[in-house]
């Protein structure tokens with residue numbers, strides 16, 4: 126997880142994350158290939174031979190970030206956002222620019238120069254890499270360069286980890302762990318996908334290549350368990366979060382792109398309950414993930430999503446509880462150990 130979270134891989138430039146994944150799954154899967162959109166596809170044969178259900182499990186490799194758009198005369202860099210980025214968090218943040226990881230900082234006005242601070246639109250933000258003019262900056266950075274938050278993954282206390290890109294390198298790590306484990310009673314098809322953050326693009330082509338009977342998408346999703354910071358703390362915190370950290374894997378019921386197949390949702394819930402694994406349900410909070418592209422691909426694929434709740438995703442310091450990772454892995458393993466063709470029978 127440390128290596129994966131620290132790897133740089135903005136949508137469309139996932140090579141660094143992909144190389145780590147290819148090395149980690151080597152020897153544990155067959156038919157490994159990188160497809161035309163950069164997805165890693167592979168197959169882990171089942172423990173019991175032919176005729177097994179073909180189960181696709183996916184995790185997206187890309188992370189949100191920025192692309193260098195142009196360089197101003199004063200040497201400051203203009204950017205495009207890649208994926209959903211909140212401009213309010215950026216001023217003053219450190220970034221890493223281009224293949225060499227040139228250190229930079231988002232331009233901001235220190236408090237000494239006035240207390241009146243406005244949120245600057247993304248289009249107007251600049252990155253300072255310490256150059257005096259355009260030529261000085263151009264020696265170190267070029268239009269098209271990928272820009273990420275620096276990788277500063279760490280364990281915090283006994284319960285949590287912190288890092289950039291936990292959305293969705295945590296899902297990638299989950300899938301790598303699954304593949305490194307024992308064979309399962311299903312034909313496990315695998316896709317580490319590209320370009321999820323800009324519209325589920327990599328995932329759009331994997332069903333055609335792998336022809337699964339059903340699919341499970343592994344994701345990270347925002348934990349909605351923060352209090353209203355503007356409220357009077359003496360009034361207490363009255364809120365009912367849809368997802369909270371430490372409460373186990375999040376099973377999507379519905380989001381803006383997908384209504385999860387009810388047979389698969391029932392299967393995941395029943396498996397959790399039988400195994401004593403905590404879980405939580407998420408409904409209609411907007412958002413979406415690769416399930417949105419996968420379930421309507423080909424002739425349609427029954428699809429579910431298992432997500433790990435994490436705070437501060439799409440920022441430089443997301444927080445994830447280790448227990449949520451472990452419970453997600455336990456649920457995934459238990460579910461795949463119980464998969465059978467009867468799962469998809471209609472009543």
Ligand SMILES: [Zn+2]
Nearest residue numbers: 292293344345
């Ligand atoms: Zn994600």
